[in-house]
Amino acid sequence: MTLFHPSMTLEEKIDVFNSCEFAVMNGMRIESAGEGVIRVTMDPSGKLNPNGTIHGGAIFSLADQAFGIAANLESVPEVAVSASIQYLAPATGTLTAVAVKVEDTPGTSLFRVEVLEGSRLIAVFHGTGFKIRNK
Numbered sequence: 001m002t003l004f005h006p007s008m009t010l011e012e013k014i015d016v017f018n019s020c021e022f023a024v025m026n027g028m029r030i031e032s033a034g035e036g037v038i039r040v041t042m043d044p045s046g047k048l049n050p051n052g053t054i055h056g057g058a059i060f061s062l063a064d065q066a067f068g069i070a071a072n073l074e075s076v077p078e079v080a081v082s083a084s085i086q087y088l089a090p091a092t093g094t095l096t097a098v099a100v101k102v103e104d105t106p107g108t109s110l111f112r113v114e115v116l117e118g119s120r121l122i123a124v125f126h127g128t129g130f131k132i133r134n135k
Helices: 010-019 021-025 056-071
Strands: 028-034 037-042 078-087 095-104 108-117 120-131
Touching: 010 021, 010 028, 010 056, 021 028, 021 056, 028 056, 037 056, 056 078, 056 095, 056 108, 056 120, 095 120
Parallel strands: none
Antiparallel strands: 028 037, 037 095, 078 120, 095 108, 108 120
């Protein structure tokens, strides 16, 4: 497994995120990355709860993955310091998480991630990233 490094090219970063064990295990894949917008899809297979809808933990994981990718595509790596999600509707099909940077400071950044099933909004996630700078 190749480890992530901020000096990688965009294509190398995408390959690392797409091939990480967690993404592969959960059927997550980056569909597009650029111009401040990241799109990650997730196959619903194996992620249903007893009600026959996608488990909230799987939805959160997809949103968190999109946030993590978006926060680490630039030259300064970031780690999450907080995350929250609001679930709006149940889902059963393929989901897409769309991450967009909302705010950026020298030490932190804020991202909004919308989780969609087609054009239907399923959840809204907010994540704050802390920038890791070498001393």
